[in-house]
Amino acid sequence: FLVLDRSFGTPTMKIVSFLKHFALPRYCFLAGLVVLFLQPCVAQQEKRDEIHQQLKTLRKASNFQETDTTYINLLNDLGNELRFYAVDSLLILSQKALSLSKKTDYLLGQSKSFLGMGNYYSDKGTRVAAINNYTKALILSKNIKESRLTLRVMNNLASEYAYKGDYARALNMYLEGIEMAQENDEKEMLSIMNENIAGLYSSQKDFNQALEFYEKVKKINEEVGDDVGSAQTMSNLASLYADMGKLDYAMFNINRSIATLEKNKVLDWLAYSYEIKGKVYLKQEKFQWALYWYRQGELLHEDLEDDRGKIDLYNGMAEAYFALGNDSLSQKYALDAFDISNRIKFLEGTQKCAKTLYNINKNKKEYQKALAFHEIYQELTDTLHRNENKKSLTLLKTRAEYDQQKVALMEENQKALAKQRGLIYAGIIVLVIFAIITFFIKRAEKIQKRLNKELKSKTEKLEIQEAALTDSNETKTKLFSIIGHDLRGPIGALQGLLQLFSDGEMNKTEFFDFIPKLKNDVDHIYFTLNNLLSWGNSQMNGSKIKPSVVSLESLVDENINLLSEVAKAKSIKIISELNGNTLVWSDSNQIDIVVRNLISNALKFTPENGMITIKAREKNDLWEVSIRDTGVGMDKMTVEKIFQKNANITTYGTNNEKGTGLGLSLCKEMIEKNGGTIWVESALRKGSTFFFTLPKAENKYSQAS
Numbered sequence: 034f035l036v037l038d039r040s041f042g043t044p045t046m047k048i049v050s051f052l053k054h055f056a057l058p059r060y061c062f063l064a065g066l067v068v069l070f071l072q073p074c075v076a077q078q079e080k081r082d083e084i085h086q087q088l089k090t091l092r093k094a095s096n097f098q099e100t101d102t103t104y105i106n107l108l109n110d111l112g113n114e115l116r117f118y119a120v121d122s123l124l125i126l127s128q129k130a131l132s133l134s135k136k137t138d139y140l141l142g143q144s145k146s147f148l149g150m151g152n153y154y155s156d157k158g159t160r161v162a163a164i165n166n167y168t169k170a171l172i173l174s175k176n177i178k179e180s181r182l183t184l185r186v187m188n189n190l191a192s193e194y195a196y197k198g199d200y201a202r203a204l205n206m207y208l209e210g211i212e213m214a215q216e217n218d219e220k221e222m223l224s225i226m227n228e229n230i231a232g233l234y235s236s237q238k239d240f241n242q243a244l245e246f247y248e249k250v251k252k253i254n255e256e257v258g259d260d261v262g263s264a265q266t267m268s269n270l271a272s273l274y275a276d277m278g279k280l281d282y283a284m285f286n287i288n289r290s291i292a293t294l295e296k297n298k299v300l301d302w303l304a305y306s307y308e309i310k311g312k313v314y315l316k317q318e319k320f321q322w323a324l325y326w327y328r329q330g331e332l333l334h335e336d337l338e339d340d341r342g343k344i345d346l347y348n349g350m351a352e353a354y355f356a357l358g359n360d361s362l363s364q365k366y367a368l369d370a371f372d373i374s375n376r377i378k379f380l381e382g383t384q385k386c387a388k389t390l391y392n393i394n395k396n397k398k399e400y401q402k403a404l405a406f407h408e409i410y411q412e413l414t415d416t417l418h419r420n421e422n423k424k425s426l427t428l429l430k431t432r433a434e435y436d437q438q439k440v441a442l443m444e445e446n447q448k449a450l451a452k453q454r455g456l457i458y459a460g461i462i463v464l465v466i467f468a469i470i471t472f473f474i475k476r477a478e479k480i481q482k483r484l485n486k487e488l489k490s491k492t493e494k495l496e497i498q499e500a501a502l503t504d505s506n507e508t509k510t511k512l513f514s515i516i517g518h519d520l521r522g523p524i525g526a527l528q529g530l531l532q533l534f535s536d537g538e539m540n541k542t543e544f545f546d547f548i549p550k551l552k553n554d555v556d557h558i559y560f561t562l563n564n565l566l567s568w569g570n571s572q573m574n575g576s577k578i579k580p581s582v583v584s585l586e587s588l589v590d591e592n593i594n595l596l597s598e599v600a601k602a603k604s605i606k607i608i609s610e611l612n613g614n615t616l617v618w619s620d621s622n623q624i625d626i627v628v629r630n631l632i633s634n635a636l637k638f639t640p641e642n643g644m645i646t647i648k649a650r651e652k653n654d655l656w657e658v659s660i661r662d663t664g665v666g667m668d669k670m671t672v673e674k675i676f677q678k679n680a681n682i683t684t685y686g687t688n689n690e691k692g693t694g695l696g697l698s699l700c701k702e703m704i705e706k707n708g709g710t711i712w713v714e715s716a717l718r719k720g721s722t723f724f725f726t727l728p729k730a731e732n733k734y735s736q737a738s
Contacts, residue, residue, distance in 0.1 A: 144173035158377025264293035616730035
């Protein structure tokens, strides 16, 4: 045990001092547990010791030369093993290997050395130096056609662009790497790069897209049979599920990951997995358990030099201690994470720490410090939110451009092949034209027919692409119009009000007087964003219908309860005459959006003391649902245009409520995709009645049973 103590320093010394307080039998039992716990450290040390021994053996050889390529490769391998344990040694060994490689023009050694130095500067947060070294490593590895090394460098360089915030270049490089990995059957790097793309989408809160890439990664890992790679993927999946609020899925994945990583003694990933398990417990509000697992990760980090990994760990511990009322320890860990984040220029980490430090200082009534941290948090939040939409759009645009370039390249290759075939045919014609002229005339006719057919096919494809491009441009125009006119105004008003309050030009009483307006603005923004995201998803990706048996009565009642405060504010009575047997076969989420939009519109255009009535009647295999209001109604021209494509009719309600014009377009699209129709009957000053039909659930249900 004392030998282990000399090998692993501080963590073990703490455990030994703790064990001295126990009687001998318990001491022996716990010592055995500690040795078992330190096995990951032992495994990592054994690998480093093996490389040290190989270097020692080489130096003792009579014909030893430092420029021996085996010796250079071992220096680079040792530096890579020390990356998370003695990062300064990584730099020293990489520089030494680079110097020796240049003496003998050993390009592979130079490429590996630049990769090692790039890793060092990446971990230190020195972005420019990291990118420069990775770029040099990439050029060399491509020149010597080392595909596996090239893929490693491309992955690290793409990750560095992501840390820098250049998501477009990161995604492009990952996609290029994936194509190269597929060509060279490098499944391990194929898995890693797909997983890193999933991480990009996860950071943008695009969880569905991230899950699609994780499904690809899981299939690749199963083909490779890599248990450790699968465990690493499950750790990342657990973090994603925790952010999505699916805590049972998160706990299942992290427990399986930890079991595999402990078995295989992968120390750095084990520390990360412990931190993720703490994160899951933190979201479950089981703060003592969260701290338990965070401390396991902290203990492992004492043998690691992984500043980037410590940020989320310390930040999580700060949140847990704050929740338990231990402000002093919470402040300590938050400040540690804050300092690391600033040092390596990690904006998201700084933002989280600033929020925690704001809450701590506010709780301690140190308002000046609290205000300072709140200003940092708000500034970073504004920066990240300003960049978030740009990054998200860049990701989609970059991926589309990459696919288009790939299709164009394939078309060019096909044209080149067709041209080559034409030249071959021409040569054959020249050689045998006098002998079998009739045969070639017929063959020429066949070729002409084939070319005409290909031309017709390509023309049809171009027309389809032109229609798709036109539709895409219309979609983008509509999206930016809605964002610019219907979201910018309320958000700008909210920002201005908060600025007045923060500048002291408005006192607290005046500010509280605006709370009802702020709530209405936020409710409007939320409702608009919900419609915008649902519509945008259906337009860009194509919404998928997942039908099931849906109770319209329950769904309508839920939305009446949801909008009850709006109805109460205008003294409007909402009456549902639906009963329990109103069952339809449709997508519950989409019909929920339809009902909410129609009731919300009825509330908007119905004056105070009005009434909204919701009914349903059977029509053969359909349910016909009506939502009638006693509102202002519409003229005949508006009724004719209201459901037309791209109509985008935007009007104000009886209390000047603003709408986007998206709601009814979204309703029409979703009703039709669920096998129904929608229409409206209205007259000015008499109110409006919106009707829609949906298939009954009885027949579908009986078939399923």
